[in-house]
Structures are given as structure tokens and as C-alpha cells.
Amino acid sequence: MVLKNYFGEMTERIKSFRSALLDISPKVCTERAVLATRAYREHESEQVILKRAYMLKEVLENMTIYIEPQTLIAGNQASENRAAPIFPEYAMDWIIAELDDFEKRNGDRFLISEENKQILRDIYPYWKGRTLQDKAYTAYPESARTIYDIGIIRNEGNITSGDAHLAVDYENVLKNGLSSVRERAAEKLKNIDYADFNDMKASYFYKAIIIATDAVEAFAKRYAALARAEAETAKPERKEELLRMAETCSRVPVQGARNFYEAVQSLWFIHLVLQIESNGHSLSFGRFDQYMLPYYEQSLKEGVPREELVELLENLWLKTLTINKIRSWGHTRFAAGSPMYQNITIGGQTADGKSAVNDLTYAVLQSIGRTKLPQPNLTVRYFSGMSEEFMQDCIKMIKLGFGMPAFNNDEIVIPALKAQGVSEEDAFKYSAIGCVEVGVPGKWGYRCTGMSYLNFPKTLMIALNDGTDLTTGKKICEGVGKFTDMQTFEEVLAAWDFTARKLIRQGVILDNCADMVVEQEVPDVLCSALVADCIGRGKHLKEGGAVYDMISQLQVGVANLGDSLAAIKKCVFEDKTLTREQLWNAIVTDFGGEEGERIRKILLSAPKYGNDDDYVDELVVKGYDTYLDEIKKYKNTRYGRGPIGGNYYAGTSSVAANVPQGAGTCATPDGRHAGEPLAEGCSPAHSMDTHGPTSVFKSVSKLRTEQIAGGVLLNQKVTPQILSEQKDCDKLSMLVRTFFDDLHGFHVQYNVVSRETLLDAQKHPENYKDLIVRVAGYSAFFTVLSTQTQNDIIARTEQVL
């Protein structure tokens, strides 16, 4: 069955651009690496912040630029679209080590020419010992380094690439132009008292800002010149577009935007350059439908047809797809699909509690519903006053099956932010950053989430094994004895509590060390200049320039921890269906043999998180409480240096980390085999939620959400048939509204399961026990149906063009 896309059709231009982008096999681009190396060599003796500014200038002045034949917006990240630039200042070892494997990866493949391989090998000697990774790894205190090496706590991404995970103050640049930022820095520079150490230090930062903003201006002007040159030979219609582009690029982002077209171009330049300055991902747009609204309305008033503005948006989304990032294979597995997480947030409420949804909100939804791409990552801010009309449009997008939009809930996020010390006014202005996490655009430092990952179930197993890792046999921390000697369940809980606290402390050490070295080696100039109040304080972001600076680590396998505790409590200490030795032997042998499988079945029948069963849900909360209590004790490297906060909090937006973290984790008492993925975010363990979505919501809502401000990630799966009729969509709306209004859930996103998934579910029913499908007005678990009926459902799975 083929349905018309509710959101309408892309124009021919956009369709052609989109398919050209999708046809690309991503490559590695070495231009930035070469230019950065040249700038670093040339400015070796400068203060780091100045060296960073010269690097940006060198790249922006010399990198290849081009204007795609279909585009209305100028600006490219690398020598070809979707090619990943190399950022040598962060890390080079893995790049050189993996050069010959980029093309052979079984996911996230990148092509690279022999010539480019040689270019990278040639610059490698310069970077040896100079990269962020080299310096951070050397700086790690020994105890923490052991833990990093074994992989119980991972923060590889933090020392092999930039930070980002923030939204800058786009609103100000659009309105007042980058020149306002430059002028402010210049003004500050005039009044520097060089006899004052802090002032002197700030002077380099201000000089760097002037260099960087000049470089952005020159970069935009290069596009203006290119567009003008191309206009000379272009066909009349395209000529007109190119001339408009030339005029726009000579104005923005340096001056303020006057209409929607200028605003989009200005925004893109800034968003792009920030991703040339640093390769930190989750660089987000913030509340796009709010700060872009005046320009949108202005253009409508000037008589520009709405469809043209929607087309411009589609064009912008295609541009976000041109940005790419290559990660080490080790890190790739934590972020499969080379995601950039360029989040855009729409909807929500204004400070006076009114709906913030406007016509631009709908235009954004419409345009993303047409381009249907993994970028940008769309978040809708839910609040209880959200109109049903808008909710139903969101559900129509969910039905398109690309997992968007995700919902974040104002009703919990705003109070949670206020509890962290965010002002009332700013709390209402929050946006999603990356995927689930939240921050205040333009005022929040890097990585409101995205610090180290702590593997909860692995930590439990170390706790039960006297402080030694079962997989590697290495001693991780002081032990409290072996599980086989524990007489009561309370001893088990105490072992978890003791060990988790030790490891949480090590995680903080790793993170603080990484942040210390990032501050010393790779500060960002432009990014800092665009976040309040870096210029006012004369400090870049890592020095404490931001108004708010609270960060979160990621806790992986929350459900596995709770399920494991519940299985131990029930099977060993209460029902006594298993002895401690039986359970331990089964774990060590990965449930080997018939006896192992028998034991596994007993463990699987214990209560599981996600079924609204207090027995296990309370243990999840209790286990997590250790983390929440311990993490409160620690400060980040910006504490006491200006920002509000300067602390850590909890977060579960573990992206794809549950897969590699699971790969390195032995069998666990919840019945999970060694190597199998852990549960994602705060979602139930795979296929363990057998009581439907209301029970999942109830279980999740028992977590101390208000303290997990780094995000409580919940993925839900449905099939398109579940939403085939309007009545069903109405019920989904009520389901989500109950979760948010009454149960105070933080986040939910829906994966509408595709035909391919259904086919896979036929082949591997064991993996799809929780898959609900709808047939002829009835809902049923997919795997209990006969092949004939399954085939019927598959045949009737809607496909939307």
C-alpha cells in the first residue's frame, strides 16, 4: 500500500539534492588536517587560544569551497559533501593505525585514497605527543588509567575529539551579526590591564576572537565571490539565485539578518564553521522555531510564498546531512551510523505558560517530514497545554517511521533545571541538545551530557567478585568479598554500593583529567565567543566562561542492574531455587550446558523492569540511588570559576553504547548471556517488557527523574498498523500525555518498525517478543501468530513515499 506523504512533496530541486547526497559513499578529507598542521607549525610559539584562532583562519581561507547546483544556501564542511575532515589536534594514533581499515569496516565505512593516506602519514610525526589524546592519556592518574584501559569506564570520545554538545547564542548573531561579537571583544581588549594576570590571559582570548570572526567574514565573502563568478555563466533563473546568494554572503553572518533567507544563510555559516573549528558532535540549533520566527514573519510579510520558505528549510536540513565525522572503530561502536546529533527543538511553552507553537513550528515539522533524514534530530517540547492538532501532526511524523520527533517533557525538565540552579526564565528557554539531554541555548557550557560511560552491570559483577573483573581477571578496586560468601541480599546490595562508589570516583577523575587537558590544548575560540558570558568574563568555555556549566556522565545498563539484583534476591535468597554456587558457576560458564540453560530460565522468570512490578522497579531505583548520591559529591573543572553549577549529575542517554558495553560484559544474573547488548538508556532490557507500553511507562516513571537531568532515554517500538486509524492515533496521544502529565516522564521516542524488521522478526522471533502488531482491528504479539498471518501483516505494511 502506498500512501501520499501527509507533509507534502519536496520540490524537484530538493529531491535531486537529496538523492545526490544519499548516493554518496563518504570519504575522508585531509584538507583540514593539512591546513591545521601548517597553522600549528607556523604559530607554534603563540598562546594556545591564538594558535587555535590562526588554525581556523588558515582552514577557512584555504579550504576548497563549492556551491552545489541545487542549493540555495552556501557553505561546505569538507572538499566533498559528507566527507569527514580529519582533526589531527585531537588524536592521530588511531587514524594512522586504522587507515587501511576505513574501507573495510562493517559499518560506518569511509573511502580514502592512497594519496590521502600518505598525506596523513606525512603529518603524523608532527603530531606525535602533541595531540589531546597523547597528553590526556599521559595525564591520567595510574588507577584511573587501568580502569580506562579495561573499559569499565569509557571516555575515549572525550580525548579523541572536540566537545560540543551545546547550542550557541544563534539568536544574537542573527539579530546583531557577528560584528557585534567582534566589537565587544575589541572593546574589552582596549581596556585590558596587562599588569593583571587574569586580564592579560583574557587578552589572548579577545585577540583570538577578532582573528576568528574576521576569518568567518572572509569565508563568507569567498562564497559571495564564487556565487558571483558562477552567476556569469548560469542560466537566467539560476543566475538570479546565485546573485542573491552572493549578496547575502557578503552581508551575513557579519551583519544582522533582515529576512528569512538571510537568517538561514547566517545560521548555516555559524553552525558550519563551529563544525570546522571542532569536531565535537551534538552541536544543536536550540529553539529554532522561536528565534527564527521574526525573520520568517518578515519574509511572509514581504510576500514570499510560504512554500519557498519551507523549501529553504528543506535545503537547510540537507545541508546538515553534508556534515560528517569519522570516529575510531572503538568509538564508532558507541555511536553507530556516524550520527552528528544536530538537534533542533520546536514547540513547548513561553515563559508565561502559553503554547510556543507557531506557523514556523509547523513549517519545520512539514519540511522535516518531507526530507525524512537522520539529520537534523528533531525534538518536540511537550507541555500539558500542547494542542491536540499539533500532537496529531507529530504522530503523523512518527508514522513515517524514521523515529522522529522525540518528545521532551517541559513538565519535568523545567522543574529539574530549576532544581539545579537554573533561573526560572532560562529554564523555560531550554532546548534538547543532541538527543535527550537538555541545556539552555547560548548560556550552557559543553557536554550537558556526554562525559564518561559507566557500565552498571559490569560494576555489579566486579562487586560480586571481590573487586576483580571477571572478563580480564584484573583487580579493579578494593573488594568486599565474593558472592558465594555473601549470606544475605543486603550484603549483595552493600557490595554494589561500595564498588559503584569507587568506580564513580574513578570516572570523575578520568573526566576531570580529560577536561583539564582539553582546556590546556584545544580550546574553541568561536564557540566560546558565542556563549554567554565568555566574553564578559574573558574566559573560554573550558575556563568557566559559560553562565551554566553542569555536565553528566552516562549510566549504561540501568535495567540490567535492577533485573540482576531482582533475580539474585528472588532466586537465591527468597525462593532459594538456586544456590549461590549454582548461580555463580552458571555466570562463569556463561550458562553453559543443559544445567546452565536451566539456571538461565529460572533467572529469566524473575521479575523484570518494564512490567510495572514494584519488586524489581524498586531495586532499579535503589541501585541507581548509589550513583545519584555519590555523583553529587563531585565538581567539574569549572567549579568556582564563574558558572552556576560546576557539578555533575546523572544521565542515561547512552546512545548506542549499550551494544559495545554489552560486548565486553560477562553473563549477568538477569539471564543475559556474555557479550549480548545491555539495555539502552532507561528502557527495559530487550524483550523483557511483556506487559505493553503502559507498564513500561509506569516502571520508567518510578526512577528519580527529577535528579536525572542529563536525560532519561526511552525508546518505544510500534508497527505502522498500530497507528493505522485516527482512533489509534488519538489513543497514542492519550498514552503519551498520561506519561508526561501524570507520570512525569522525561522523554520518549517511537520507532515505527519497518517491514524489514518484521521479516527479521520472522527469522529471529526470540529477539522480538515485545513486538505488537495490529491486524483487522485487533492487536497481537507478532511472534505468536502463524506464518500465514505474519505474512499477511508484512504484505500490508504501509510504505510511504
Place this chain on the structure above:
Amino acid sequence: MNKGYIFNIQKFCLHDGKGIRTDIFFCGCNLRCKWCCNPESWDISGEHACGAAAYTVDEVVKEVLKDKPFYDKSGGGATLTGGEVFCQQEFAEELCAKLRTERINIALETSGYTERENFKNLIRLVDFVFIDCKHYDDAVHKEGTGVSNSRILDNIKYLAESGRDYCVRIPVIPYYNDSGKDALSFADLFQKTGVKAVQLLPFHQLGEKKYADMKIPYLYKGFSQLHKEDLVGYAKILSDKDIRVTIGGTL
């Protein structure tokens, strides 16, 4: 305290009444419909139903109350279904009384095969009744379900006269009651009994695998499943007689 045999308490059911509901599946059935999709429910002790257990009223109520926020938001509640609820009438009445004190909206799905007095005693406790009408002809009804339709029709008539909220459902089964002539005869019957609204449930084979599991023959093997669009003509015959028709299980 009386215990009831229940083979499943299923959350987030969308198709048996208003809003988001929890379905309570009672064990035991006094009909033996050849197309039945829940053959595991036939035995009152739940012998064939995986997960069947004896529950106290309080245990069922506790489980139902877990989703109360969802009922409140969506206008949903609990649906008593089966099997046949009337096979455990005493338990059902106690359960309904308790659910009413908790202000839970109650729907009942029944074959309607019970004495008029029993029928009245239970339905006075529920907010909505779904009652099946499998065939208009008594002999054919007996042939397909094993019982006469006289009590059922009597109870449908009672419902139609009682002013209660209800809906008559016809499971449309190939070669049993799916012809145009059948639709016309149903229409005549409903006009006589005063039934104004009917829901058509297209035949499906969701239960096929269960027959194999229980090692009993499945008579509808290889029959093609009916879809909404297959019943459009059938529905028109009824609506031409001024009967309001919906197709599918959602209200």
C-alpha cells in the same frame, strides 16, 4: 474469598471499548465456536492456557488499578472478556462491584448465552456491553457454536429495550454468515429486536497456532483472512436498513 480463573490480564488494549483499557480474560466457555481464536480459554480451570491462575478479586483489582492514570486520561477502563465471563458469574459480580467503588469504567464482552436473570444481574454493574450475534438462524447457530441462539437473542432484545450502552457484534465468518443474504437476514432480525448499531468483526486466524499447540484440529486452516475492505458491501446492506455499522474492533 472466592477466586476466579483468569488466563490473562492484558494492559493497553485499544479495541474493546473506549480509551486505553485493561482486558481481563476469564477462563471457561459454554460455546464451542469453530472459528474461536481463544481455544485455550474453553476449559474453566485454564488447563491449556499458559499463565492461567486463580486470582482473588483484590488481586485483579490491584493489577487493573496500576493503569488508572491512563484510563483517567483516555476515558478507558477495564474490559471483562474471555472465554465467557458468565461461566464465573459470581466472581465477575464481585469484581465489578469492587471496580465500581474504585471508579473504574467497566465493559463486558459476552456471547450472551445465559439465563435472563443472570444476565440482568451482571450487566447492571457494567457501563458497556458487547454482545455477539453469531447467527440469526437457530439451527445454523447450533451447528457453528454448539448451542441454541434463543437465550442470546432474548438477551439482545433485553439490552435494546433497557436503554443501556451496548453494541452487537457479528463475527463475519467465511461460508458461515458472510453472504449478502446473511446480511439481510441479520438486518431483519435487528429491526425486529430494535438493535440500532452493529459492529462487524472480520474473520481472522490469530488463534491458528494455539490449535496446533493444543493438538486439536483447526477447521479454518487455509481460509483467507477478511479485511475491512472485504466487508464494505456487507455493511452497506445493513446500513441500507438504517442500522449503524462499524467495521473492526475499535470503538
